[in-house]
Amino acid sequence: MRSDAARVRIALNAQLLAGEASYRSAGIHRYIYEVLRRLPRQAPWIAFTAFIGPRSAPPDAPGIRWVRTRWPTHQPLIRILWEQLAFPLLLARGDWDLLHAMAFVAPLALRLPVVVTVYDLSFVRYPQAFRAGNRAYLRLFTRLTCQRAAGILTISQAAREDLIRLWGLPPERVAVAYPGVDPRFRPRPLEEVAAFRARYGLPDPFILYVGTLEPRKNLEVLLEAVARLTPPVPLILVGGKGWKPAFLPRLWDLEREGRARWIGFVPDAELPLWYNAATLFAYPSRYEGFGMPPLEAMACGTPVIAARASSLPEVVGEAGLLIDPGDVEGWVEGIRSLVRDAELRETLRGRGLARARRFTWEATAEATVALYNKITHNDLSA
Structure with a gap:
């Protein structure tokens, strides 16, 4: 020394x-x-x-x-x-x-x-x-x-x-x-997750998005995919409003139809429970320096579907589904397959947990x- x-x-x-x-x-x-x-x-x-x-x-x-x-x-x-x-x-x-x-x-x-x-x-x-x-x-x-x-x-x-x-x-x-990724992002006991779901009246199944609502997050594609899903699978969005989110009118329409729900900002302590409660996590962003939310979701054992764009393949790798950011039908099919196929969800859960441990x-x-x-x-x- x-x-x-x-x-x-x-x-x-x-x-x-x-x-x-x-x-x-x-x-x-x-x-x-x-x-x-x-x-x-x-x-x-x-x-x-x-x-x-x-x-x-x-x-x-x-x-x-x-x-x-x-x-x-x-x-x-x-x-x-x-x-x-x-x-x-x-x-x-x-x-x-x-x-x-x-x-x-x-x-x-x-x-x-x-x-x-x-x-x-x-x-x-x-x-x-x-x-x-x-x-x-x-x-x-x-x-x-x-x-x-x-x-x-x-x-x-x-x-x-x-x-x-x-x-x-x-x-x-x-x-x-x-x-x-912080150790607090991890799978939580089933009873804790069930109590959290009940407290917020969360549907089962549901899609989760975490992040700022802004143009480069490509939410218009995810919202359109959610609008086309049959039977409907609600999308819950967690995060603050950013600069010029032109897609907000579409979000309000989907909220009125019961297909979407914007929670807004949530405290850090709650975020791992949101990931744990979700059936799957969707992240359609066109550009990210890294993309923390997909990593946090994988660390919580939540299956991930993300855009094949910028850094997101580096984060997700083979542990999730990667879809071209502009392919609405690809997002529809990817979400549908994850909702319907419990075996696929369990496979991606295991891969995601293993990949998250690398970071x-x-x-x-x-x-x-x-x-x-x-x-x-x-x-x-x-």
Whole structure:
């Protein structure tokens, strides 16, 4: 073990670590939270300092020094100003070996070596799903950050290929650190699931979707498939409303017919029970950096049908049914086969549980530290 004086010093910009639970605190917040929890154990020779917002709820991670900004960085414009103006001055007062910008953008006026985590390029691939200002900021500042970064982390091979192909980034600078799945996502006792079903008056069978309601999630295809199912199989949607969900009138029609039900955001503690209660999980998204909901569903033993698009085949593999995202009849037949065929559901349940065990947050942290090591030339074995 190195002495404290010889320790590598890494600053972590974790301003997107959320405070109050909401559908917006999912995804990036969860990734940052779980990585921070495990970094000190993966690399006890590194001195970590994480810069977080005034409302952030950090994990229990002995070995990380937490620094809260006084700026209200939960407001996007304030966060951008803090990152580009105040943060570089703050870093200039310290003796750092590396900055890890944990979400898309690093200060541009910074000579320190940078690692940046880019979760996906949805703002490039599906610009219509973003407000104009948000899209312009992400496209410009993320690209400039990546061009000067010493290393780039992303969360799937599909996202890595996008970064290399669309922005011409050198392949040797782009590494993958797959997300993990939390142990709370697991099969629950039958009596607990039955009580949950009764509490919410859930039908049997039913299809579950978990995620934000927004255009790239391709929900119009899933809604059309549900509308064509005979006999009807209700679809239950869990998640908040995102940007421009033009399919909402179709959803209201199906709700009136008893074919769909939108629950909205649910607390984290309830989410494993929603997966456990479902007959099957459907995820038709056209583009995902990774796609956590299918992985969580598999970890709960729920059969999965997902789009054969972007990173989803990497997540699901042979453990679920993969359907072309625009093939409505394919979705109808896939859902129908899963509802009717108990043996197929049981086969996919076993495959899904086995596949989900491959994705751990310890492996995510290990891949992150490996990139730090590559850039700082630290000896991991010391």
